Amino acid sequence: MGKFMRQLQYQVFLIPILVIYTLFTIYPLIRSFTLSLTNFNGYSNNYDFIGLRNYARLFADPAIMSGISFTVLFAVATTVLVTLLAIPLALILDQKFLSKNVLRAVFFFPSIPSGLLLAFVWGFIFAPVPSGILNTILRELFGSGPQPWLSDPVLAKISTIVVAVWAVTGWHAIIYLAFLQSIPRDFYEAASIDGASRWQQIRYLTIPLLAPAMTVSILLLITNGLKVYEIPFALTNGGPGFETHTITHVIVLRGISEAQFGLASAISVVFFLIVLVIGFLQFNLMQRREERMQ
Amino acid sequence: MKRKSLLFVVVMLVSVILGACGSNNDSATGNNGSASEPNQVKLSILAWNNESEMKPVLQGFQEKYPHITFDFQFAPPVRDYISKLQTMLLSDSATDIFMIAAENRNEIIDGGHALDLTDYPFMEVMLDSNKPMLSKDGRTYAFTQNGWVGGWFYNKALFEQAGITELPQTWDEFVEVCLKLKEAGIIPLYDNMQDLTQVHSALYGNMVLSQDPEFDDKIFAGEKTFADGWTEVFNVWKRDLIDTGILTPDMIGLTGEQVESEFALGNVAMFFSGPWVLDKLDQTPDLDYGVMGLPGFEEGQRYYVGAPGVGFAVNSKTPRQEEALLFLEYLSSEEGLQLFYEGTGLIMTAEGFEAEVHPALQQAYEEGLIEGNIYLPMVTWPRYQEALRNQFVVSTQDVAVGKISVDEAIQAIDRKFEEMENY
Numbered sequence: 273m274g275k276f277m278r279q280l281q282y283q284v285f286l287i288p289i290l291v292i293y294t295l296f297t298i299y300p301l302i303r304s305f306t307l308s309l310t311n312f313n314g315y316s317n318n319y320d321f322i323g324l325r326n327y328a329r330l331f332a333d334p335a336i337m338s339g340i341s342f343t344v345l346f347a348v349a350t351t352v353l354v355t356l357l358a359i360p361l362a363l364i365l366d367q368k369f370l371s372k373n374v375l376r377a378v379f380f381f382p383s384i385p386s387g388l389l390l391a392f393v394w395g396f397i398f399a400p401v402p403s404g405i406l407n408t409i410l411r412e413l414f415g416s417g418p419q420p421w422l423s424d425p426v427l428a429k430i431s432t433i434v435v436a437v438w439a440v441t442g443w444h445a446i447i448y449l450a451f452l453q454s455i456p457r458d459f460y461e462a463a464s465i466d467g468a469s470r471w472q473q474i475r476y477l478t479i480p481l482l483a484p485a486m487t488v489s490i491l492l493l494i495t496n497g498l499k500v501y502e503i504p505f506a507l508t509n510g511g512p513g514f515e516t517h518t519i520t521h522v523i524v525l526r527g528i529s530e531a532q533f534g535l536a537s538a539i540s541v542v543f544f545l546i547v548l549v550i551g552f553l554q555f556n557l558m559q560r561r562e563e564r565m566q
Numbered sequence: 567m568k569r570k571s572l573l574f575v576v577v578m579l580v581s582v583i584l585g586a587c588g589s590n591n592d593s594a595t596g597n598n599g600s601a602s603e604p605n606q607v608k609l610s611i612l613a614w615n616n617e618s619e620m621k622p623v624l625q626g627f628q629e630k631y632p633h634i635t636f637d638f639q640f641a642p643p644v645r646d647y648i649s650k651l652q653t654m655l656l657s658d659s660a661t662d663i664f665m666i667a668a669e670n671r672n673e674i675i676d677g678g679h680a681l682d683l684t685d686y687p688f689m690e691v692m693l694d695s696n697k698p699m700l701s702k703d704g705r706t707y708a709f710t711q712n713g714w715v716g717g718w719f720y721n722k723a724l725f726e727q728a729g730i731t732e733l734p735q736t737w738d739e740f741v742e743v744c745l746k747l748k749e750a751g752i753i754p755l756y757d758n759m760q761d762l763t764q765v766h767s768a769l770y771g772n773m774v775l776s777q778d779p780e781f782d783d784k785i786f787a788g789e790k791t792f793a794d795g796w797t798e799v800f801n802v803w804k805r806d807l808i809d810t811g812i813l814t815p816d817m818i819g820l821t822g823e824q825v826e827s828e829f830a831l832g833n834v835a836m837f838f839s840g841p842w843v844l845d846k847l848d849q850t851p852d853l854d855y856g857v858m859g860l861p862g863f864e865e866g867q868r869y870y871v872g873a874p875g876v877g878f879a880v881n882s883k884t885p886r887q888e889e890a891l892l893f894l895e896y897l898s899s900e901e902g903l904q905l906f907y908e909g910t911g912l913i914m915t916a917e918g919f920e921a922e923v924h925p926a927l928q929q930a931y932e933e934g935l936i937e938g939n940i941y942l943p944m945v946t947w948p949r950y951q952e953a954l955r956n957q958f959v960v961s962t963q964d965v966a967v968g969k970i971s972v973d974e975a976i977q978a979i980d981r982k983f984e985e986m987e988n989y
Contacts (some may be wrong), residue, residue, distance in 0.1 A: 314673070316673070316676060334978075400818075400820060401816075401817075420815060424815070511963050512815065512967050524649075529956060530986070
């Protein structure tokens with residue numbers, strides 16, 4: 273009894289956060305689900321229950337299917353590229369050299385301004401006109417003609433991913449850097465006495481000990497990648513056609529612009545399930561990998 | 567002891583929650599109290615024009631009615647404004663005065679959010695031709711005193727450089743002019759295809775509406791389809807502008823501002839725009855430009871893109887209805903019209919008000935706005951403006967990059983319409 277009361281006493285302190293979480297996360301989630309079963313248009317409170325019709329329509333909508341495929345591509349590509357770039361970057365920034373602190377700040381900086389702002393600036397760099405910054409540089413250096421960086425279906429996707437990778441690599445490198453600094457120096461000393469080369473030290477010591485950092489970094493990259501909105505929005509506005517539309521774009525497009533709130537809610541619910549499953553799988557796999565590696 | 571501390575925590579929590587509710591109630595009664603007191607009223611307004619543009623007319627009003635002050639809010643048009651207002655309306659926190667635009671009029675009027683203004687005396691100042699966009703079933707829900715018309719801005723020096731001495735009088739001549747510019751190494755026309763393109767709208771005006779002004783109504787009544795009206799428009803656009811390389815898919819990546827700057831810098835000979843760009847162009851030294859309508863297939867036929875301006879509406883649920891109506895009445899007065907013009911520089915189209923029009927837009931104003939040779943699909947379409955516009959943009963871009971054919975593009979539009987009808 274005493275133990276139970278003590279437990280309860282601790283639990284009581286969770287009530288405020290539970291209230292907030294319920295109000296701002298659980299309730300909207302349930303509300304989205306109930307609205308997804310209606311033909312609510314976002315303006316009028318007179319709407320009818322239409323069952324699963326929104327869900328049936330969802331998978332026949334080219335914008336939604338294109339949104340899902342680009343979002344998944346974006347999430348996977350940014351995750352892989354950022355991880356491949358951030359770990360070597362962290363290893364370099366972990367070295368002792370004169371401009372170390374300045375460089376850390378420089379690489380971290382792009383993650384401070386909002387993605388919207390970054391994408392607007394990159395919009396000028398990628399401008400498809402002959403006077404666009406990148407096109408001018410290419411012409412001056414190589415004499416090549418203007419490239420449609422943001423209006424060719426393939427190039428637009430690549431450009432969007434490049435900007436996103438550029439923006440967050442530094443931030444993730446700092447996560448890895450923090451974990452790197454917690455690896456005791458003795459390990460490296462022991463390894464070098466045993467005759468391990470620098471590469472072998474990285475391969476068999478650093479990488480396995482960075483496993484917890486990878487779990488965190490990759491989880492953040494995947495979830496943020498799936499939720500991406502502002503970079504493609506400001507850079508290409510989802511074009512050309514539906515090529516760089518993300519799921520979040522489609523939700524706003526169908527829900528707000530087209531006043532099909534019920535359908536947009538159905539997309540949100542499906543999107544929530546996709547993120548939930550991917551997040552759960554990824555976290556479990558990575559944790560198991562962590563245990564195996566250590 | 568433990569029991570006491572548990573009780574204490576619970577009591578604290580409950581009192582905090584109740585306290586929050588209580589203070590809410592207090593502020594609500596406080597508001598009502600001030601409303602019944604005629605001396606101090608704060609009118610809230612969600613404006614479409616920014617604060618510096620609205621300042622003269624707001625100040626003029628406040629000088630006349632010193633007991634009314636403003637809680638001024640602004641959201642940039644179009645999409646941001648629409649979604650902000652939508653959120654406010656849904657959560658019952660909308661401002662006393664807000665704007666109705668072509669893009670949100672159905673939802674606002676059908677939802678009963680705006681007060682019916684039809685019978686108020688100040689509505690006489692509003693031009694009859696401005697009313698349909700802001701009306702439903704003969705009742706008008708917002709007041710506008712302006713309109714806009716846009717056309718194709720052209721750089722006179724670049725035209726001269728390419729040896730073009732006369733403006734094109736027919737569509738074929740227009741295409742010829744573009745090709746001539748292209749031969750001279752000048753980019754003839756920029757169009758970023760991020761909207762239902764104005765070339766499409768004006769072509770539709772010249773090719774379809776000039777024959778049958780009611781065509782859009784017929785589409786929405788189910789007598790005609792989008793394919794009936796728009797297939798030829800898309801075919802002409804693709805054949806004469808895309809296949810000839812006058813418009814290229816790489817233009818899709820341009821922003822509106824980049825297009826304006828490129829024109830101001832003399833890097834492109836033509837682009838579509840409206841009154842909002844005049845200031846910027848006039849500030850550019852040595853830029854000599856004109857504005858023309860898009861010529862049709864018959865000599866002398868020209869269409870422009872334009873519409874009535876967005877209208878001021880009164881929130882039907884506001885307790886400050888009387889003051890809100892006072893503001894609309896002031897807007898319609900001679901003084902209000904003048905100050906609104908001074909602040910915004912918009913083209914005024916109010917009954918009995920001598921409008922000043924920028925010389926470059928004079929022809930567009932007379933031929934387009936006054937004679938009614940203007941078309942903006944989102945104004946004429948009675949339903950699903952945003953959904954259809956989005957589909958037009960996607961279809962246009964897909965045709966431009968060569969992903970789909972014209973027929974597929976139009977089918978997608980008809981499918982979208984059907985889908986919306988069945989939602």
